[in-house]
Amino acid sequence: MALGKIEKVIGGAVPVLGDDIDTDRIIPARFLKCVTFDALGAQLFYDVRYDDNGKSIGHPIDDAKYKGASIIVSGNNFGCGSSREHAPQAIKKAGFNAVIAGSYAEIFFGNCTTLGIVCVEADDATRAGIVEAMAIDASAQMEIDVEACKVSVNGKSFDVAIKENARAAFLAGNYDSLADLLGNMDDVKKLEASLKYSFTA
Amino acid sequence: MGKNLFQKVWEKHAVKVLPNGQTQLFIGMHLIHEVTSPQAFAMLRDLDIKVAFPERTFATVDHIIPTDAENRVRPYADPLAEEMMQAIESNTKASGITFFNPESEKQGVVHIVGPEQGLTQPGSTIACGDSHTATHGAFGAIAFGIGTSQVRDVLATQTMSIAPFKVRRIEINGKLKEGVYAKDVILYIISKLGVAGGTGHAYEFAGDVIDNMSMEGRMTVCNMAIEGGARVGYINTDETTFAYIKGKPYAPKDNWDEMVEYWKSVASDADAQYDDIVKYDAADIEPQITWGINPEQTIGISEKIPMPTNDVMQEALDYTGFAGGDLMNGKKVDVVFIGSCTNGRIEDFREAAKYAKGKKVAEGVRALAVPGSFGVRDQAVAEGLDKIFIEAGFDWREPGCSMCLAMNPDKLIGSEISASTSNRNFKGRQGSATGRTLLVSPVMAVAAAVTGKISDCREVFEIGG
Numbered sequence: 018m019a020l021g022k023i024e025k026v027i028g029g030a031v032p033v034l035g036d037d038i039d040t041d042r043i044i045p046a047r048f049l050k051c052v053t054f055d056a057l058g059a060q061l062f063y064d065v066r067y068d069d070n071g072k073s074i075g076h077p078i079d080d081a082k083y084k085g086a087s088i089i090v091s092g093n094n095f096g097c098g099s100s101r102e103h104a105p106q107a108i109k110k111a112g113f114n115a116v117i118a119g120s121y122a123e124i125f126f127g128n129c130t131t132l133g134i135v136c137v138e139a140d141d142a143t144r145a146g147i148v149e150a151m152a153i154d155a156s157a158q159m160e161i162d163v164e165a166c167k168v169s170v171n172g173k174s175f176d177v178a179i180k181e182n183a184r185a186a187f188l189a190g191n192y193d194s195l196a197d198l199l200g201n202m203d204d205v206k207k208l209e210a211s212l213k214y215s216f217t218a
Numbered sequence: 219m220g221k222n223l224f225q226k227v228w229e230k231h232a233v234k235v236l237p238n239g240q241t242q243l244f245i246g247m248h249l250i251h252e253v254t255s256p257q258a259f260a261m262l263r264d265l266d267i268k269v270a271f272p273e274r275t276f277a278t279v280d281h282i283i284p285t286d287a288e289n290r291v292r293p294y295a296d297p298l299a300e301e302m303m304q305a306i307e308s309n310t311k312a313s314g315i316t317f318f319n320p321e322s323e324k325q326g327v328v329h330i331v332g333p334e335q336g337l338t339q340p341g342s343t344i345a346c347g348d349s350h351t352a353t354h355g356a357f358g359a360i361a362f363g364i365g366t367s368q369v370r371d372v373l374a375t376q377t378m379s380i381a382p383f384k385v386r387r388i389e390i391n392g393k394l395k396e397g398v399y400a401k402d403v404i405l406y407i408i409s410k411l412g413v414a415g416g417t418g419h420a421y422e423f424a425g426d427v428i429d430n431m432s433m434e435g436r437m438t439v440c441n442m443a444i445e446g447g448a449r450v451g452y453i454n455t456d457e458t459t460f461a462y463i464k465g466k467p468y469a470p471k472d473n474w475d476e477m478v479e480y481w482k483s484v485a486s487d488a489d490a491q492y493d494d495i496v497k498y499d500a501a502d503i504e505p506q507i508t509w510g511i512n513p514e515q516t517i518g519i520s521e522k523i524p525m526p527t528n529d530v531m532q533e534a535l536d537y538t539g540f541a542g543g544d545l546m547n548g549k550k551v552d553v554v555f556i557g558s559c560t561n562g563r564i565e566d567f568r569e570a571a572k573y574a575k576g577k578k579v580a581e582g583v584r585a586l587a588v589p590g591s592f593g594v595r596d597q598a599v600a601e602g603l604d605k606i607f608i609e610a611g612f613d614w615r616e617p618g619c620s621m622c623l624a625m626n627p628d629k630l631i632g633s634e635i636s637a638s639t640s641n642r643n644f645k646g647r648q649g650s651a652t653g654r655t656l657l658v659s660p661v662m663a664v665a666a667a668v669t670g671k672i673s674d675c676r677e678v679f680e681i682g683g
């Protein structure tokens with residue numbers, strides 16, 4: 018729970034383009050059979066990366082020129098579908114610390130933020146510009162400046178957005194709120210006593 | 219200015235504003251299942267934190283459990299499924315949480331078990347590590363899916379950090395045509411508002427159609443709010459709600475009248491304010507069917523698949539192999555699945571059985587009828603519905619999520635096409651990376667089963683004029 022502040026994300030970026038990339042795509046349901054999240058990294062985007070025999074079918078994630086990337090660039094409504102934290106966990110365990118997309122499904126966004134994955138919002142035109150700039154040198158380092166809401170790569174810089182609550186939490190280092198929640202347990206108990214619930218068997 | 223139900227319930231449950239600007243919200247009832255909870259318990263163990271209010275969490279097992287009787291014998295054939303089962307058994311035992319395991323004969327899909335046990339009550343805040351938690355909103359509760367880190371937070375504190383939603387009221391007025399069901403209503407709404415249309419919103423469903431709907435139908439509608447991007451979907455309470463809850467195992471008993479009075483007090487005021495109101499006419503809704511890879515890609519059975527105007531539509535057609543301008547009516551199906559937290563309730567099986575009776579599943583079609591819970595199964599058996607399905611050639615199975623997402627042995631094979639009463643037609647959702655899912659109502663599913671192809675249930679069964 019003791020968290021570092023996230024002021025910048027620096028690393029290689031890989032384009033995983035397309036809108037409405039859902040959580041079943043990010044991590045297919047059969048990989049949810051696990052009691053820890055540890056193995057999920059290798060299974061990220063599995064069904065669009067490998068054929069039935071487990072052979073790579075040439076997904077950008079497996080493209081040598083994006084090796085070691087830590088930022089995903091995608092389309093609109095990224096992470097729609099289920100609430101499975103397995104999806105952001107797979108992204109994180111595969112070494113990614115940020116996503117740049119047009120928009121995000123809400124539960125996914127919240128899950129990412131808690132894990133310290135920075136979800137950057139950029140409109141269609143800006144993302145097109147970012148992807149174009151990335152292509153100049155695919156192995157270049159991208160920088161996401163959380164404070165200034167800027168993305169720069171290959172000498173080009175773009176204004177983007179990061180939801181204010183999340184941005185403030187990254188900068189303050191309190192994006193995982195458990196410690197804050199635990200700090201208010203006296204108030205929680207008081208409120209609990211005032212509520213009207215009745216479920217006894 | 220009046221308040222809506224969402225605002226009233228939220229205010230009562232707000233503990234504090236947190237440093238991150240979000241609200242610390244008290245969760246009155248917490249449901250867990252085997253897929254998204256073991257990691258949360260592990261996190262708590264690492265931090266040496268105990269479950270704060272174990273009497274407010276209830277557990278079941280649904281996703282991984284096999285649905286054929288022989289394979290339900292322990293240990294499960296799949297060692298990963300067995301490991302997850304053992305984890306939820308030991309975690310609930312160690313923390314004093316009630317577990318509706320198969321031996322208790324109360325097991326079932328989490329969103330069916332809550333209402334069936336009378337745990338889902340109006341005016342509550344309900345969270346579960348599962349996106350279809352909005353189902354419980356049918357009872358005038360604020361219910362939403364959460365991630366595993368939040369399951370950890372709720373276990374540790376019975377609260378979580380969350381920002382309030384805007385509220386959009388969706389009215390469906392008039393009278394539904396015969397052969398048109400709750401499932402068609404919600405698919406229709408999603409096709410109009412889009413899969414991301416509800417982002418940041420709670421949907422309040424209202425209007426004549428909702429007022430006249432059974433609780434089962436209301437749950438079907440709220441269940442799929444998330445498919446429209448809305449994390450919360452809810453319906454204000456009325457006598458239908460109270461009648462459903464009364465007498466359920468965990469329902470209020472001696473204090474019944476007092477609780478009903480409270481439940482009424484949190485309903486939306488007549489002059490409540492909304493961020494947005496949209497209205498639909500029931501007369502415009504016909505049986506719906508999806509043609510693509512997300513639930514927004516839905517058309518009426520008499521309509522043609524639209525010509526693709528964006529990449530997602532093109533991607534959908536590439537995946538399904540259908541073409542813009544085609545009718546879905548007449549497309550061959552390989553599999554029919556009736557079940558899930560969307561349409562796995564007793565009313566769904568009653569309605570489906572009404573039309574399956576005396577008919578035969580078409581040659582070459584694999585048809586599954588999977589009750590959502592022991593409660594549903596036992597009631598169906600008591601009414602003889604199981605026999606109707608079996609005689610018609612359906613495989614009648616034990617309760618679980620089954621082929622809704624195929625984490626158990628029930629799966630599509632290759633590029634099979636399935637007419638399914640579940641809620642998601644994502645690529646690979648039903649267990650095969652190339653499998654295709656067409657979402658329909660239970661009666662449309664029966665029509666597909668007996669004809670071997672997508673058909674208008676009203677024609678096949680001569681429903682209505």
Ligand code: SF4
Nearest residue numbers: 350558559619622623
């Ligand atoms: S039936 Fe399907 S949607 Fe419902 S909880 Fe199970 S897997 Fe999720």
